[in-house]
Amino acid sequence: MPLTGNDSDGGVQRQLEAPMPWIGMYVAAASLVCSLAMTVDVFHGFRTKKLWFPSKYFSINAASLSLLAVAMKLSVDLTTHMWTVTDRLAKVSSLIFMSTAMGNFMTSLGTMNDKEILLNVIALGILVITVIVNVCIQIIQVRHFLGGREMYAEEIIASFFILLLLVMLSASAVMVPTTKRHLELKYQEMLKLASEEEILQSVEFEKLTTDKLRAMIKKYWVMAETSSPQFVIARSVTCSTSGVICLAITFILAEAYARMAIKCNTFKETASNYGWSTTWIVLAQSAGVIAGTIAPAFRWFTAVNFAYSEKGQMSFKNAFKIETYWTQRLVEWKESSLPLQIRDRKWRKLLNDAKGLILNFVIRVQILIVLSSKLVRFISVCFLSQTILCIHCIKRLKNVLTSSTSSIHVFSESESGVNTEQDLTRYVLLFEGEVEQPHKTLKNICNKVDKVIEIGKKQQPENLKNLLLKIDNFSSLTEIDDYQVPSLHSQEPPNFWSLLLVTLTSIAIALPNIPRHSTNWLLSSVNQGLIYVKLIEKCLDRNGVRLNIRNAADVVWVEVELYQKWQHKNLHEMSCKGRNSKEILQELSDEAEKTLMEFKRNVKDCRMKDPFNWPVKVIAANSMNQITRTILLVNEIHDPLTDEGLFDQLSTMIADVLAACLNNLTRVITMKCQQNGIEEREKGVHQAALLLGETEEIIHILQQHKGQSLNPEKSAYTEKWFVLMEHGN
Structure with a gap:
């Protein structure tokens, strides 16, 4: 029997309505x-x-x-x-x-x-x-x-x-x-x-202790928050x-x-x-x-x-005062010229008058909204005053009961004997018409700083700290610098801390007759150190001039750490072939020289005249060639070292490089605190507090060596550091 028109319309309607529950589930999901x-x-x-x-x-x-x-x-x-x-x-x-x-x-x-x-x-x-x-x-x-x-x-x-x-x-x-x-x-x-204040405190760099760094971070945290x-x-x-x-x-x-x-x-x-x-x-x-x-x-x-807590400092008149920042932008728009380019003076005048009328109305509405909001706050204070008073009494009673057992005082004197309460209240930023923030706000801010630093302390790099104990007052590095061989290229990019580190580590794990646990420990230690080295390099190289050098270090380290290879050469296999250290150093040098000479023959791009623009593979090869040839020259002049002795010497050099770079930690912590972007400040100070917690003991270790006395402003880069080590600050 054929469907009637109504039956057909009803079937179509049911089919159209069938997905509606699933559309409803989409609404529920959103x-x-x-x-x-x-x-x-x-x-x-x-x-x-x-x-x-x-x-x-x-x-x-x-x-x-x-x-x-x-x-x-x-x-x-x-x-x-x-x-x-x-x-x-x-x-x-x-x-x-x-x-x-x-x-x-x-x-x-x-x-x-x-x-x-x-x-x-x-x-x-x-x-x-x-x-x-x-x-x-x-x-x-x-x-x-x-x-x-x-x-x-x-x-x-x-x-x-x-x-x-x-x-x-x-x-x-x-x-x-x-x-x-x-x-x-x-x-x-x-x-x-x-x-x-920081400049005055750091006239003598040794005096910038972790205690003062902690106080500095609290100060910047208050400002940022x-x-x-x-x-x-x-x-x-x-x-x-x-x-x-x-x-x-x-x-x-x-x-x-x-x-x-x-x-x-x-x-x-x-x-x-x-x-x-x-x-x-x-x-x-x-x-x-x-x-x-x-x-x-x-x-x-x-x-x-x-x-409620500030009502004793504020009169009824001030409570309903309209601060200028509520209407200043609207007033600026009202007084500014029209953005439209209209030649007819009458039309310009008419539009300007219309704009003035509209903005006058909007300003009055804005004032009404602010006054109404202030009235709501005033009524809320009146209605909740007794409740707030009870809460304050309960808190005071709780503080009295716990004061005998609690030893945490945020605004207590620091180890250096400087009371920070006055400093912190000076650095609270308030907008117009706002009285001072309650002490509880500052207390919470300081507690956050202490907690973040404590979190950092739980994440301290233990292997890195043990490696830094090998620091030998940087004598091994200055000796290498004294005997540095000339480059195979007329120009060469300077070494940066991370590239120097990964190159020395690559050589160390390629040496024969070294226990596997020793090379694994060295890899782990350097890996922990590179986290801070890369952070320091990124902060110091703000303009990205040495970006290619940093990228070269990253590329090399991925191969070294994960596969124990240097530019596709298996370092572990090299160490297991029964050759001595001199032969392995020579093989690494030859491999690097081959890459450099091939680049020198085939380069056609005029940009490659600037060594900072070299490909990362060539930059890494140049670093390897320079360091291996220098070590071979030093071993020829002095008594040759055993494989274990050379590994220990390289471990000491790596520790010295890390120490020289980590000398900039206090500078980076300060830079993190002084982020200019208004949206980045809190994040930067948080990173500074976490970094201080993680490296507090490292800073103590470095302060025991003369490298820490060098001004980090003048020892940020390897070449400057070597000059300072030779001639003093």
């Missing part, structure tokens, strides 16, 4: 990814004790906005009927989920430049307006049935809060560039002051008010759950085309709302706690 990102940010904040919760994994960018757009599928769906309990909860949870995500986005504005802020805020605004317009269309379409529609009030309130959060996020975005500029100026002033753009936004009144909004909308979702539980006794009633997937959407988004509310709520409570 919501879950956002929820997990917010959860990880919360975990990261607690783990690092940054209760202002920086946005590290969930920030406003193309990826997160795309995920949110997918998660808002139900909110913008105008055709699907969603009338049952689970369907209505899904509609409301989507809007509240969007609000929570926007509350978490706030601090991430600090990681962006001006253009990125503008583009991301515009993109978020387009998404928000799209969602709100669709919600409004739905409400208008069903306005005659609102009396029987569940949770429409929650939907309207959630939509209002989304718009409010967008306005507050935009207000914060306007403030960020100005605040970053002001803090950058203050940071440069502090950096100049700190650098002058208090000037962190994300921390600055987290301390702002708009950010703390967004926490109040996130808490409020979370209670709205909880109220919707409670009301539906009382009225319907179930959450698994769905009649939409999304079917069973609606339940998963509700669960994923509800979990995201719970996890995502933690960070904004803590930011709000921390700001209220801080405002």
Whole structure:
């Protein structure tokens, strides 16, 4: 029997609706990814004790906005009927989920430049307006049935809060560039002051002890963390008010759950085309709302706690003062000329007046937002004052009870007898209108420094420390330099620390009659040392002039460490053929010379006249040829060494090279602390603290030898170091 038209249309409709549950699962998956990102940010904040919760994994960018757009599928769906309990909860949870995500986005504005802020805020605004317009269309379409529609009030309130959060996020975005500029100026002033202090402390280089390095790192850490753009936004009144909004909308979702539980006794009633997937959407988004509310709520409570502690230093008038950084950017735009090239004076005047009217309105809105946020903070302090007072009393009681057993005092005198509390408070960077940070903030910062250094101590390179005990006041290296043979090429690239190290190590493991455990120990020790050598070279070679030399060392070391080969020659087989050390040195020299002569014959590129542009294979061969020929010459002049004796001498030379290079550790630690990029400062100081922890004992070992007394500013490169060793600093 043929199908009727209605039956045919119904079959087509069912086929079209069949994939809808899987589309719903896609929405649930996108919501879950956002929820997990917010959860990880919360975990990261607690783990690092940054209760202002920086946005590290969930920030406003193309990826997160795309995920949110997918998660808002139900909110913008105008055709699907969603009338049952689970369907209505899904509609409301989507809007509240969007609000929570926007509350978490706030601090991430600090990681962006001006253009990125503008583009991301515009993109978020387009998404928000799209969602709100669709919600409004739905409400208008069903306005005659609102009396029987569940949770429409929650939907309207959630939509209002989304718009409010967008306005507050935009207000914060306007403030960020100005605040970053002001803090950058203050940071440069502090950096100049700190650098002058470091120069005074290091007039005699031996006095720059690990104790002073630790104090220096704490100082720079305070500067970096208090000037962190994300921390600055987290301390702002708009950010703390967004926490109040996130808490409020979370209670709205909880109220919707409670009301539906009382009225319907179930959450698994769905009649939409999304079917069973609606339940998963509700669960994923509800979990995201719970996890995502933690960070904004803590930011709000921390700001209220801080405002409560400073209320004795702030008058009512100052509490509602509008700082210039909130409107300065808008005023600059208002006073600037039009970017458009219009010849007609009347049109230019008309457009300029229109721009002035619009920006005057925006400035008033900005002032209203800031005043409202300050009012929210003031009311929060009044309502929570007793609670905060109780918390402070409990903490004081706990400190009294634990003071007798605790020996940790962050602001105690250091081993050098210098009290660091005054220095640290001097280096706190504050924005306009902000009073001093509480001592607890500085205490947490210093505790982080100590913990990172302790983590570094647990990762100390033991084999490297044992190798450095072989240091012989660099006599073996100066002897090699004295007898250095002329190059086979008219020009040659200078050796760099890592290339010198891998070349000497290649020779050492090729020597015959050396126990395997000795060569393995040497490889492990040099491998540990190269981690720091490469870091030092990268810091000192800022312009990348010696990049090819560093690359040559990397290429050689991969072969030596993993395969015990030098330019495809098996070093282990060479050591097992029963020949003596002289023959092996000669073979390595001949192999290197062959590579050099082939390069000299075939080179046609004019760039190769500069030895810094040589291929890495040729640079490595030049280093091997120079060192092997020099060692052969020294052995001819002096009494020849046994295989074991030559291995010991090479091990001592390697230790001396490492010590000479690691002489620059304190300089690199200082350079890491003085990163110029505002987004890189915290990372740089963290690396400096970790590096100090890992190398503290190494620095102590080096301080016992005369190489440490050389000024690292003048001994950064091998050729300069040899000159200094001969003639003194």
